[in-house]
Amino acid sequence: MKRLLFVFLLAFPHFLQAQRITAEEYISIYKDIAIREMREHKIPASITLAQGLLESGCGNSELARVAKNHFGIKCHKEWTGNTFTMDDDEKNECFRSYENAEESFVDHSLFLVGRNRYAALFDLEITDYEGWAKGLKAAGYATNPKYAQLLIARINQYDLTRFDREALNIKEEETTVSEPIPEPQLSENQFEDFGLLFNPDVKSAFEIVDMTDLGRFIYLNNGVKFIYAKEGETPKSIAKELGIPMRQIADYNYISSPKDFVFLSGDVVYIVPLKNKCKHPSTFNVDETMTMRDVALRFAVKLDKLQKYNKNLGKVVKPGTVVKLKR
Secondary structure (H helix, E strand, C coil): CHHHHHHHHHHHHHHHHHCCCCHHHHHHHHHHHHHHHHHHHCCCHHHHHHHHHHHHCCCCCHHHHHHCCCCCCECCCCCCCCEEEECCCCCCEEEECCCCHHHHHHHHHHHHHCCHHHHHHHHCCCCCHHHHHHHHHHCCCCCCCCHHHHHHHHHHHCCCHHHHHHHCCCCHHHCCCCCCCCCCCCCCCCCCCCCCCCCHHHHHHCCEEEECCCCCEEEEECCEEEEECCCCCCHHHHHHHHCCCHHHHHHHCCCCCHHHCCCCCCCEEECCCCECCCCCCCEEECCCCEEHHHHHHHHCECHHHHHHHCCCCCCEECCCCEEECCC
8 A cells, every 4th residue: 555655756847747737727827927028028918927927838838848938949059958859840949947846037128128020019009919029920929920910919819918908907897898709609419410429628728729811710629620610600601711622621521511501609620630539538438429520520539530430330329338449
C-alpha cells in the first residue's frame, strides 16, 4: 500500500500538468498580471491576454507547460537565460525558458518596450486594441497573416477590454464596450438533419484557430477545421465564400445531394478532410441510436476508416454499442 501511495504521489504532479485549462480559466489566472503590466509598461491588458491565449493555446501548449513561455518569444542574441528547443518555423529553434509564467509576462512587456520596431505602438491610444493588434502584425511579431484578426477576435469574444478599463480605473458607464461576437446557440436536436449529435456544452471547448476572409471563426475538432453554418446557408454558398469547390464541402460532410441541402443555424461544417482516426477518445459508447455517419461527423473521423475499425457493425448503431475510433 505504501509503495502504491508513493508511486501515486510521484505521478500526481504529472496528472495535474495533464489537465487542460479553458480560455476562461486562463484569463482568470493571469488577468491581474496583465493589468499590472499595463499600468507599469503601458501595454493594453487586453492585448497581453489575447496574445497569451493565442500563443500558448490557453496555457496548454508544450512551450507554455514545460518552458513557461506564454508568448512564443525566441532566444535572440541577447538572451542569457534558460532555453527550450522545439520545431517551429524551422527545425530545433531556440525559445526562452522561464521559472514561472509571471516571468514570461514580464519579459513579454520588456520585449515590446525594448525594441524599436514596436515603438510606434506606444504612440497609439492605450485603449486602441485594434491598432495594437494590427501594429504587432505589421511589426513582425508573428508570421500568420491573420494574426491581428485572431487577437481582435479573442478580445471581443472574451470582452478583454474590461481589464483595460480596470487598469485605467475607468468605470463601465464612462466608455463604450464592444459587444462580444455572438456564438451560435446549440440545442439537443439542432443537428438532426445534419446527422450531428454534439452535446451543446462541447462547443465551448473548441478553440478558435483562424478566421475566414469575411470574419467567420474557424474552429478545430480532432485537428479538423470547421465553421458554424448560418441559417439557410448551403454547401454552394459556403464553398463560394471559402473559394473551394462545392463538391469538397459535400464530400467532407457526407452530403449526398448538396444542391438540395440547406444548413440550420449552428450546424458544424467541416472545410477540410476528416482524419483517419480520433486522437481522443479511442472508443465511443453510443447512448442513442445513431448512424456511422453520425459518429464520423461527431468525431471528425473518415467514415470508411470507422467502417474498417468496426467491421461487425452496420450503418446504424444502437444504444450500448462501443464504436472504435482508431485501430
